[in-house]
Every structure is written in C-alpha cells, then in structure tokens.
Amino acid sequence: MKLHRILLLVLLAGLPLSVMAGGQGRLPDDYCRWEVVDYGIVEPLCGLAGDAQRGSKIASDGSRGNCLACHQLPIPDVEAYGTIGPPLAGIASRLSVPMIRLRVVDTRNINPMSIMPGFYRDPRLINRPGKKYRGRTFLTAQQVEDVIAYLATLK
Amino acid sequence: MICINRINLLLCAFLQAAVATTALAGEAKSGYDYIKPASRAMQDDEFENPGMIAVERGQGLFNNVQDGADRACAECHGKDGAKLNTKNIARYPVYSEKAGEIVTLQKRISRCREGNSGSKPLPTDHPQLVDLEAFVRNRALGEPVNVRTDGQVAELLQRGEELYRTRYGLIDMACYQCHDVYPGQMIRGQKISQGQGNGFPAYRLDSGEITSLNQRIRQCLSLMRAEPFDADSEENKLLELYIMSRSNDLRIETPAVRY
Numbered sequence: 001m002k003l004h005r006i007l008l009l010v011l012l013a014g015l016p017l018s019v020m021a022g023g024q025g026r027l028p029d030d031y032c033r034w035e036v037v038d039y040g041i042v043e044p045l046c047g048l049a050g051d052a053q054r055g056s057k058i059a060s061d062g063s064r065g066n067c068l069a070c071h072q073l074p075i076p077d078v079e080a081y082g083t084i085g086p087p088l089a090g091i092a093s094r095l096s097v098p099m100i101r102l103r104v105v106d107t108r109n110i111n112p113m114s115i116m117p118g119f120y121r122d123p124r125l126i127n128r129p130g131k132k133y134r135g136r137t138f139l140t141a142q143q144v145e146d147v148i149a150y151l152a153t154l155k
Numbered sequence: 156m157i158c159i160n161r162i163n164l165l166l167c168a169f170l171q172a173a174v175a176t177t178a179l180a181g182e183a184k185s186g187y188d189y190i191k192p193a194s195r196a197m198q199d200d201e202f203e204n205p206g207m208i209a210v211e212r213g214q215g216l217f218n219n220v221q222d223g224a225d226r227a228c229a230e231c232h233g234k235d236g237a238k239l240n241t242k243n244i245a246r247y248p249v250y251s252e253k254a255g256e257i258v259t260l261q262k263r264i265s266r267c268r269e270g271n272s273g274s275k276p277l278p279t280d281h282p283q284l285v286d287l288e289a290f291v292r293n294r295a296l297g298e299p300v301n302v303r304t305d306g307q308v309a310e311l312l313q314r315g316e317e318l319y320r321t322r323y324g325l326i327d328m329a330c331y332q333c334h335d336v337y338p339g340q341m342i343r344g345q346k347i348s349q350g351q352g353n354g355f356p357a358y359r360l361d362s363g364e365i366t367s368l369n370q371r372i373r374q375c376l377s378l379m380r381a382e383p384f385d386a387d388s389e390e391n392k393l394l395e396l397y398i399m400s401r402s403n404d405l406r407i408e409t410p411a412v413r414y
Contacts, residue, residue, distance in 0.1 A: 069342050079344065080343050081343070082340070082342045082343055084342060115332040117328070121327065126324065127321065127322055127323055127381075128324060129324055130325070130381055133380045136325065138326070
C-alpha cells in the first residue's frame with residue numbers, strides 16, 4: 001500500500017489531461033467502488049455473496065462471462081476451449097480469493113498489457129463503448145461474485 | 156481505487172508506446188494458413204466457393220450497362236475487365252495527392268462509374284459496390300499486395316497503426332492484441348489469424364455474406380461491443396490502409412473463405 005501511495009503522488013503530479021478526459025460521463029449510481037489491497041480486492045463487490053453454481057453457468061455462457069472463449073475450465077461436455085489465457089483448473093490453489101477477484105474485476109491492475117477485459121472495470125475508462133453498452137460493466141456485481149465463488153471451488 | 160486505475164492507465168500507455176515502436180516480428184501469413192482444411196478446400200474450388208457468386212454478380216454489373224447509365228465499365232476496361240491492370244489493383248488503397256486523401260478500391264470504382272458511365276454514385280459498402288470490388292480484386296487473383304508505404308503514406312500508416320493499437324468497446328481489446336500477439340491460438344473453436352486483408356472482399360462463414368474489409372473492421376469493433384467508425388470515416392480508411400500494408404507481398408485471394 002505504501003508503494004501505491006508514493007507512486008500515486010509521483011504520477012498524479014504529471015497526469016496528462018488526455019487520461020483525465022478518458023472518462024465518459026459520470027459513474028453510474030449502481031456501480032460499487034472497490035479498493036485494491038495487497039494485489040487483491042478483499043471486500044466482495046457491493047458486499048454481495050456469490051453462488052458457485054450460477055457462476056459456473058455464467059463462466060461457460062457465450063453471451064455472459066464467456067470465460068471459455070480464452071480459458072480452459074474443468075466443465076464437462078464443452079466442445080472447444082480457448083487457448084489465449086492460462087487454464088483455470090486449480091486456480092484457487094494458486095491464488096487467494098481477493099487475488100482472483102481483482103483479476104476478474106480488472107486484471108490490468110496486475111498486468112496493464114493483458115488482453116483480458118475487466119468484467120467490472122470502471123465504465124468511464126471504456127473507449128468508444130457501443131450505444132447500448134454505455135455506462136455499463138461487462139458483468140453485474142452479482143455475476144462477478146458468482147463467477148468468483150465458482151472459481152474459488154477450483155482447488 | 157480510481158487513482159490506482161489511473162496509475163495503471165499511465166503504465167499501460169507507457170508500455171503500449173514502448174511496444175508500438177517495435178515492429179511486428181515474424182512474417183506475414185494469409186488467413187488461409189489459419190482456417191480449417193475444409194474451408195481451404197472450399198476457397199480453392201471455384202464452384203464450391205460461395206464468394207464466387209458475388210464475383211459473378213460484380214461481373215454482370217461490370218459488363219452490362221446499368222439503369223440510368225450511358226455505358227458499361229467493360230466499354231473502357233474490356234469485357235470481364237480484360238484491360239484492367241492487375242498490378243495497379245494490388246496497390247489499393249492508394250493515397251491521391253491531387254485529392255489529398257486515401258482512395259480505397261471501392262471509392263475508385265464508384266468514382267470511375269460516376270465520372271465515365273454516368274451511373275448514380277454508390278455509397279461505401281453498398282451491396283453492388285462490394286460485388287464490383289470483389290470482381291475487380293478477383294481479376295488480380297494471385298498478384299502480391301503492393302501498398303505504398305513511403306512518402307506521405309508513411310505518416311498515414313503511423314496514424315493507422317495507432318488506431319490498430321487502441322482498445323475499443325466494453326470488451327476493451329485492440330486489433331493488435333488478437334492479430335499480432337495471439338495468431339494461431341484458439342478463441343473457442345476458431346484459430347486467430349493475423350487479420351490480413353489480402354482475401355477481401357471475403358465470404359464469411361459466420362454471416363454467410365460477402366464482406367468488404369471496411370465492413371469487416373466495423374464488424375470487429377461491434378464484436379468488441381464498441382461503436383464502430385462510420386463506413387466513410389477517416390478512421391476506417393486509415394485502418395484499411397494500415398491493414399492492407401501489413402499484407403504486402405501476400406497474394407490476393409479474393410474471394411477468400413474466412414470465419
């Protein structure tokens with residue numbers, strides 16, 4: 001945390017206007033703020049509890065989480081997996097739940113070059129969102145917590 | 156948390172700038188190398204290739220006088236475009252110094268029709284114009300793409316590359332991430348290609364339609380849940396120019412079969 005604060009001071013001083021102007025409008029009322037602590041997000045989004053069964057469905061649903069587009073997951077009867085991201089079997093043995101949460105919410109806090117979308121990224125940071133996606137997050141806070149609850153079972 | 160995000164945005168901008176200065180490593184490969192063998196066979200067989208239907212429609216539009224026009228394209232360019240210079244076709248999009256703008260093959264065809272045959276101008280990506288583009292490009296089948304990269308075009312290519320490296324939409328990805336970093340990897344059941352332009356207009360198995368490169372760029376942005384640039388926008392022209400320049404030396408495959 002200390003390192004973050006120092007970095008913050010150093011970088012805010014030279015913050016380019018273009019970055020400030022990147023935001024589109026104001027934050028939607030139902031967007032829950034989150035905080036990064038020790039490379040993770042400790043508090044569940046909006047204080048919601050996740051449901052692992054629902055999370056598993058969201059993860060494999062092409063129109064919702066679509067995790068399978070890029071990751072291999074231990075879900076039976078799936079025809080094809082993506083190979084862009086690492087396989088996620090055993091992910092909960094490698095990462096704590098707060099660390100998983102940060103990666104699902106906005107993994108670019110860990111790796112700015114990552115291709116992975118932030119599923120609960122600040123909507124103001126999105127460039128040229130389609131008309132019907134303006135001010136929205138990829139998944140809802142509840143859906144994100146459901147996916148996290150599911151991933152936490154992959155030990 | 157927003158501040159932390161800002162830090163990372165800065166880092167991100169910095170790192171992307173660093174990456175942008177390094178040239179694309181490795182050789183250009185046609186999308187043909189990434190599609191399934193059955194799709195390759197479909198493309199290679201003129202009778203099986205569904206894109207040939209568009210080429211034939213274009214051929215009809217080219218050879219015959221259209222409603223309200225004085226003459227057909229074939230009157231100057233020969234029946235079936237026999238007098239067309241295929242090396243010239245492979246140079247598109249070009250930069251016109253006279254007009255001070257990028258001229259895509261579609262635009263060139265549309266203006267030629269308007270100026271010389273008295274036809275009504277067709278808007279970009281009008282189905283008839285895509286058919287004509289497919290027909291004309293198919294005349295240059297096998298010709299290596301040869302887009303100019305020096306002179307005033309160099310600066311335009313730089314702007315095109317910037318757009319290619321910008322993230323768009325809720326899915327928040329840039330063209331280069333899929334097509335420069337991950338070609339050959341699978342996205343669900345499909346192999347990611349280098350996003351080359353040498354096969355366009357191409358028949359898309361996904362939509363079942365002949366698709367110009369301009370349309371494909373817009374479809375890609377929509378897929379990213381982004382607001383696509385207008386069909387006639389400077390941004391789309393810059394992206395088409397940059398993408399075709401990446402395809403230099405790849406042979407024209409129009410109409411390619413692509414996912």
